[in-house]
Amino acid sequence: MTKIQIPRKEEDLLQLVLKISLHHESHPKRSPLNAAFNMDRIKRKLQIIKTYKESIPQTRNEAINSREKRRQEIRFISREVKSIGHFLQTIYPDEPQTIRDWGFNIEE
Numbered sequence: 001m002t003k004i005q006i007p008r009k010e011e012d013l014l015q016l017v018l019k020i021s022l023h024h025e026s027h028p029k030r031s032p033l034n035a036a037f038n039m040d041r042i043k044r045k046l047q048i049i050k051t052y053k054e055s056i057p058q059t060r061n062e063a064i065n066s067r068e069k070r071r072q073e074i075r076f077i078s079r080e081v082k083s084i085g086h087f088l089q090t091i092y093p094d095e096p097q098t099i100r101d102w103g104f105n106i107e108e
Contacts, residue, residue, distance in 0.1 A: 002096045004085035005105040010074055017046060017077055019103025020084060032091050033084065042080055049073045 007013045024031045024039050033039060052070040057063035085104055092098045096106045 002089065002099070003107040004089060004099065005107060006078065006082055006085065013074070013078060013081065014046065014049065016081060016103050017042065020081070021046075023102050032088070036087055037080065037084060042077065045073050045077055049077070 007016055020033075021039060021043060024033050028034075049070055052066050052073070055066060057066050084102075085099070088099050088102055088104070096108060099106055
């Protein structure tokens with residue numbers, strides 16, 4: 001059984017989501033993610049995170065609120081990435097290279 005590694009660093013996690021999204025979009029009709037995941041929602045969450053990172057808060061409270069909202073979005077993304085990884089493992093149990101093609105690092 002293979003083990004999927006989920007990045008702990010925010011930037012690495014966001015890069016993985018972009019890879020997953022690109023792979024999904026390269027075969028939108030045949031993508032197995034269509035059956036279980038709303039990739040449009042995940043992409044919207046990525047955009048929200050980017051907006052929070054680029055915004056310049058005017059007050060300390062705005063900074064705190066912005067940081068907390070960004071963390072909530074990142075937690076959502078992290079949970080979705082874990083779910084996608086487990087889903088792909090279920091579909092491709094003996095095909096670690098296929099899972100790597102989606103952008104995941106795998107321990108064998």
